[in-house]
Amino acid sequence: MSAVLKAVNLVRIYSGGALPVPAVRGVDLEVEEGEFVAIMGPSGSGKSTLVHMLGGLDTRTSGEIWLDGKRVDTLSESAWAMLRREKVGFVFQFFNLVANMTVADNVELPALLAGISPKEARERRESLLAALNLADRADAAPAQLSGGEQQRVALARALANKPSVLLADEPTGNLDSRNTRDVLRLLGEVHKQGQTIVMVTHDARVASLADRLVSLFDGQIVDDGRIARRRTGTAGEVIDLR
Amino acid sequence: MRPHLLALLAKEPAHGYELKQALEQTFGSAYPSPNIGQIYVTLGRLEKDGLVRAVDVEQSNRPNKKVYYLTAKGRESLTAWVEEPTEGPRVRDEFFMKLVLAPLTGIADRMALISRQRRHYLSLMADLNDLLSRTDPRDRVAGLLIEGAMLHLQADLDWLERCQEDLA
Structure with missing residues (x-):
């Protein structure tokens, strides 16, 4: 097994204010190919900063980031942007869809930018939108969709280029339970197909799909371990009807 | 019964x-x-x-x-x-007793207790996810019961985070 994504002694200090604020204080993390890692922790523990840095959306203060065996934190901004198109998918709590493009084009665009053929991009878009119950919304503009629908389009878009790693920051933050169920199903499916996922979430249902849980506290990893699968077959331990 | x-x-x-x-x-x-x-x-x-x-x-x-x-x-x-009015769930939390008392004796560290418990809850949640996916969506009674258990677990996890912020 090789690490798809690796952080070595990663540090981020925000120095805009009167006092420098350390958000991430020396994180070492290796994510294997096909692994699904959930990151949890209280607000202000550095989760979002960490995942933003891993995707090159925030700059590190010190430390190293490796993607597919290549050191990326020392790349120029444009070189990293190019690499990101091919290798990273993003989904955030506040989706950023292109307003004057249809849903279908929003989803196909990253695949085309990553150099996938138009035919393959279209097929991929069709299967992703179908999986998220959005096939009939393909020709709509993002503004015509509900928040839950837009979030699902953002997830489809993030997966369109078959990224080496899917990075997500509270991807179900805006969804009701029915929309969350569609997102859960798709995440479970792509994970089963070998998609590597690193996800910040407060939602225990989403986090419980992961193989591994990393807990952050005060900018540091305080716990890193597997989520046990017991498959007992009943919910007797949790549900106790009297 | x-x-x-x-x-x-x-x-x-x-x-x-x-x-x-x-x-x-x-x-x-x-x-x-x-x-x-x-x-x-x-x-x-x-x-x-x-x-x-x-x-x-x-x-x-x-x-x-x-x-x-x-x-x-x-x-x-x-x-x-x-x-008659139905009693709500009571906090009779064995884990909370461990969390408060164990560190006093030096047996365990609070951060480690919280982390282990969090993974335990997530593994229970994974069970409920499996159970829900195996339940016929038309069976609303079973679905609601599982969903109720999930919401309780989510509350337990949120509370764990509060314990971590205030005690650890």
């Missing part, structure tokens, strides 16, 4: 095995299947207290079966059960 059996008998008279089936059909996979012995013991007690009465029904080629029906006193007791 007493009021549950009374409620089923208020619908129609039944024998023990029919009551077991009715419980299973109503609550689906989410309900730990009741054991038939327990049902007969409970029916015996209800009969002794005058809440149900039994009649023997002859069957060809088999021993007689006892069919139970609700008495007027049984119906009163059922109505009282339905009308």
Whole structure:
């Protein structure tokens, strides 16, 4: 097994204010190919900063980031942007869809930018939108969709280029339970197909799909371990009807 | 289980095995299947207290079966059960006692306790996810029961985070 994504002694200090604020204080993390890692922790523990840095959306203060065996934190901004198109998918709590493009084009665009053929991009878009119950919304503009629908389009878009790693920051933050169920199903499916996922979430249902849980506290990893699968077959331990 | 059996008998008279089936059909996979012995013991007690009465029904080629029906006193007791306010879940948390007391003795570190507990809750949640995906979506009773358990677990996790912020 090789690490798809690796952080070595990663540090981020925000120095805009009167006092420098350390958000991430020396994180070492290796994510294997096909692994699904959930990151949890209280607000202000550095989760979002960490995942933003891993995707090159925030700059590190010190430390190293490796993607597919290549050191990326020392790349120029444009070189990293190019690499990101091919290798990273993003989904955030506040989706950023292109307003004057249809849903279908929003989803196909990253695949085309990553150099996938138009035919393959279209097929991929069709299967992703179908999986998220959005096939009939393909020709709509993002503004015509509900928040839950837009979030699902953002997830489809993030997966369109078959990224080496899917990075997500509270991807179900805006969804009701029915929309969350569609997102859960798709995440479970792509994970089963070998998609590597690193996800910040407060939602225990989403986090419980992961193989591994990393807990952050005060900018540091305080716990890193597997989520046990017991498959007992009943919910007797949790549900106790009297 | 007493009021549950009374409620089923208020619908129609039944024998023990029919009551077991009715419980299973109503609550689906989410309900730990009741054991038939327990049902007969409970029916015996209800009969002794005058809440149900039994009649023997002859069957060809088999021993007689006892069919139970609700008495007027049984119906009163059922109505009282339905009308009284239901206690909410109480925080009787063994984990919280560990969290507060164990570090005083030097046996364990709070951060480690919280982290282990969080992974345990997530593994329970993974079980519930599996259970929900195996439950027929048309079975709303079972679905709602599982969803209720999930919301409780989410609250436990959120509370764990509060403990971490304030105690660790």
